Amino acid sequence: MKKIKRISKRYRGLSKYDAPLRIQFEWGYNAFRKDPKRSRVPSSLHPNTMQYREWLRGYNVAYFENLKKVRNDERLGKKRNYEGKNMA
Numbered sequence: 001m002k003k004i005k006r007i008s009k010r011y012r013g014l015s016k017y018d019a020p021l022r023i024q025f026e027w028g029y030n031a032f033r034k035d036p037k038r039s040r041v042p043s044s045l046h047p048n049t050m051q052y053r054e055w056l057r058g059y060n061v062a063y064f065e066n067l068k069k070v071r072n073d074e075r076l077g078k079k080r081n082y083e084g085k086n087m088a
Contacts, residue, residue, distance in 0.1 A: 024051045028058025032066070 024045070045052040 024054035025058035028055035032062035
């Protein structure tokens with residue numbers, strides 16, 4: 001039977017405080033929803049932390065939800081502005 005090599009958090013550059021938190025997910029989600037053209041990664045999050053990964057996951061979820069809406073509107077021939085309201 002083969003031994004499974006476990007990779008520690010420290011080996012991956014993470015600390016014991018790096019946990020998937022809903023707060024960072026919401027930050028990322030809201031960063032895209034509020035202003036998709038200007039949203040940036042918060043400078044307080046290092047790219048090799050779970051907080052950053054959760055932020056990115058939230059951002060990506062908002063991006064793909066928006067993409068789904070845009071593709072659906074294009075398919076139906078609707079025109080919308082940035083707030084999602086129908087244009088007259």
